[in-house]
Amino acid sequence: MTSKGGKMNKKIKQMLHKMRAQLMKEIAEKRKIEIDDLKDEIADFYDSADEERDRQFSHLLCDRDREKLFEIDEALQRIEEKTYGICEECGKKITESRLKVMPFARLCISCQSELEKKSEKAKKYTDGTPYRDLSFPEFFEENEE
Numbered sequence: 001m002t003s004k005g006g007k008m009n010k011k012i013k014q015m016l017h018k019m020r021a022q023l024m025k026e027i028a029e030k031r032k033i034e035i036d037d038l039k040d041e042i043a044d045f046y047d048s049a050d051e052e053r054d055r056q057f058s059h060l061l062c063d064r065d066r067e068k069l070f071e072i073d074e075a076l077q078r079i080e081e082k083t084y085g086i087c088e089e090c091g092k093k094i095t096e097s098r099l100k101v102m103p104f105a106r107l108c109i110s111c112q113s114e115l116e117k118k119s120e121k122a123k124k125y126t127d128g129t130p131y132r133d134l135s136f137p138e139f140f141e142e143n144e145e
Contacts, residue, residue, distance in 0.1 A: 075104035
Protein backbone atom coordinates (compact mmCIF):
# COMPACT_ATOMS: atom_id res chain seq x y z
CA MET A 1 0.00 0.00 0.00
CA THR A 2 1.19 3.53 -0.66
CA SER A 3 2.47 5.75 2.12
CA LYS A 4 -0.67 7.88 1.75
CA GLY A 5 -2.83 4.79 2.30
CA GLY A 6 -0.64 3.74 5.21
CA LYS A 7 -1.00 7.16 6.83
CA MET A 8 -4.75 7.06 6.31
CA ASN A 9 -4.97 3.58 7.82
CA LYS A 10 -2.91 4.75 10.80
CA LYS A 11 -5.26 7.69 11.37
CA ILE A 12 -8.33 5.51 10.98
CA LYS A 13 -6.85 2.90 13.31
CA GLN A 14 -6.34 5.63 15.93
CA MET A 15 -9.90 6.86 15.36
CA LEU A 16 -11.26 3.32 15.72
CA HIS A 17 -9.34 2.81 18.97
CA LYS A 18 -10.74 6.11 20.31
CA MET A 19 -14.27 5.12 19.25
CA ARG A 20 -13.82 1.75 20.92
CA ALA A 21 -12.58 3.30 24.17
CA GLN A 22 -15.45 5.81 24.22
CA LEU A 23 -18.00 3.09 23.50
CA MET A 24 -16.61 0.88 26.27
CA LYS A 25 -16.86 3.83 28.67
CA GLU A 26 -20.48 4.47 27.63
CA ILE A 27 -21.39 0.78 28.02
CA ALA A 28 -19.87 0.72 31.50
CA GLU A 29 -21.81 3.85 32.46
CA LYS A 30 -25.06 2.33 31.13
CA ARG A 31 -24.46 -0.84 33.12
CA LYS A 32 -24.04 1.22 36.29
CA ILE A 33 -27.26 3.07 35.50
CA GLU A 34 -29.06 -0.28 34.98
CA ILE A 35 -28.01 -1.44 38.44
CA ASP A 36 -29.28 1.83 39.93
CA ASP A 37 -32.54 1.44 38.01
CA LEU A 38 -32.96 -2.08 39.37
CA LYS A 39 -32.58 -0.78 42.93
CA ASP A 40 -35.21 1.87 42.21
CA GLU A 41 -37.52 -0.78 40.76
CA ILE A 42 -37.35 -2.84 43.91
CA ALA A 43 -38.02 0.27 45.99
CA ASP A 44 -41.06 1.30 43.94
CA PHE A 45 -42.84 -1.81 42.71
CA TYR A 46 -45.88 0.06 41.37
CA ASP A 47 -43.93 1.88 38.68
CA SER A 48 -42.43 -1.34 37.35
CA ALA A 49 -44.14 -1.17 33.93
CA ASP A 50 -42.44 2.12 33.05
CA GLU A 51 -39.13 0.95 34.43
CA GLU A 52 -39.38 -2.34 32.51
CA ARG A 53 -39.89 -0.40 29.28
CA ASP A 54 -36.90 1.80 30.13
CA ARG A 55 -34.77 -1.24 30.93
CA GLN A 56 -35.74 -2.93 27.67
CA PHE A 57 -34.78 0.26 25.82
CA SER A 58 -31.48 0.26 27.69
CA HIS A 59 -30.85 -3.36 26.65
CA LEU A 60 -31.64 -2.43 23.05
CA LEU A 61 -29.07 0.33 23.20
CA CYS A 62 -26.58 -2.10 24.68
CA ASP A 63 -27.22 -4.48 21.78
CA ARG A 64 -26.54 -1.63 19.38
CA ASP A 65 -23.40 -0.77 21.32
CA ARG A 66 -22.26 -4.38 21.16
CA GLU A 67 -22.90 -4.43 17.41
CA LYS A 68 -20.91 -1.21 16.97
CA LEU A 69 -18.09 -2.63 19.11
CA PHE A 70 -18.06 -5.73 16.92
CA GLU A 71 -17.89 -3.59 13.77
CA ILE A 72 -14.97 -1.58 15.19
CA ASP A 73 -13.07 -4.75 16.13
CA GLU A 74 -13.70 -6.20 12.67
CA ALA A 75 -12.39 -3.01 11.03
CA LEU A 76 -9.25 -3.15 13.17
CA GLN A 77 -8.80 -6.79 12.15
CA ARG A 78 -9.15 -5.87 8.47
CA ILE A 79 -6.46 -3.20 8.91
CA GLU A 80 -4.12 -5.83 10.36
CA GLU A 81 -4.96 -8.23 7.51
CA LYS A 82 -4.45 -5.42 4.96
CA THR A 83 -7.97 -5.89 3.58
CA TYR A 84 -9.29 -2.67 5.09
CA GLY A 85 -10.87 -0.26 2.64
CA ILE A 86 -11.77 -2.93 0.10
CA CYS A 87 -15.46 -3.54 -0.59
CA GLU A 88 -16.46 -7.02 0.50
CA GLU A 89 -19.05 -7.21 -2.27
CA CYS A 90 -17.34 -5.95 -5.44
CA GLY A 91 -13.68 -5.88 -4.36
CA LYS A 92 -13.19 -2.25 -5.33
CA LYS A 93 -11.56 0.35 -3.11
CA ILE A 94 -13.86 2.17 -0.67
CA THR A 95 -13.38 5.94 -0.94
CA GLU A 96 -11.38 7.76 1.72
CA SER A 97 -14.26 10.14 2.34
CA ARG A 98 -16.59 7.21 3.13
CA LEU A 99 -14.03 5.63 5.45
CA LYS A 100 -13.50 8.91 7.28
CA VAL A 101 -17.24 9.21 7.93
CA MET A 102 -17.86 5.49 8.50
CA PRO A 103 -14.50 3.97 9.47
CA PHE A 104 -15.92 0.47 9.86
CA ALA A 105 -17.63 0.42 6.44
CA ARG A 106 -17.42 -2.96 4.70
CA LEU A 107 -19.03 -1.93 1.44
CA CYS A 108 -18.48 0.86 -1.07
CA ILE A 109 -21.27 3.38 -1.49
CA SER A 110 -22.80 1.73 -4.55
CA CYS A 111 -22.84 -1.77 -3.02
CA GLN A 112 -24.24 -0.40 0.26
CA SER A 113 -26.92 1.45 -1.68
CA GLU A 114 -27.82 -1.71 -3.59
CA LEU A 115 -28.01 -3.70 -0.36
CA GLU A 116 -30.31 -1.09 1.19
CA LYS A 117 -32.57 -1.15 -1.89
CA LYS A 118 -32.84 -4.93 -1.65
CA SER A 119 -33.61 -4.76 2.08
CA GLU A 120 -36.24 -2.10 1.51
CA LYS A 121 -37.89 -4.20 -1.20
CA ALA A 122 -37.85 -7.25 1.06
CA LYS A 123 -39.31 -5.22 3.93
CA LYS A 124 -42.08 -3.84 1.72
CA TYR A 125 -42.86 -7.35 0.54
CA THR A 126 -43.09 -8.83 4.03
CA ASP A 127 -44.91 -5.81 5.48
CA GLY A 128 -47.43 -5.86 2.66
CA THR A 129 -48.17 -9.55 2.90
CA PRO A 130 -51.43 -10.10 4.75
CA TYR A 131 -51.53 -12.79 7.40
CA ARG A 132 -53.06 -15.94 6.09
CA ASP A 133 -54.79 -18.30 8.45
CA LEU A 134 -53.36 -21.71 7.67
CA SER A 135 -55.32 -23.63 10.26
CA PHE A 136 -57.72 -26.33 9.18
CA PRO A 137 -60.69 -26.08 11.56
CA GLU A 138 -62.80 -28.48 9.49
CA PHE A 139 -60.16 -31.19 9.94
CA PHE A 140 -60.11 -30.79 13.70
CA GLU A 141 -63.92 -30.57 13.95
CA GLU A 142 -64.33 -33.83 12.03
CA ASN A 143 -61.81 -35.65 14.23
CA GLU A 144 -63.33 -34.41 17.50
CA GLU A 145 -66.58 -36.38 16.99
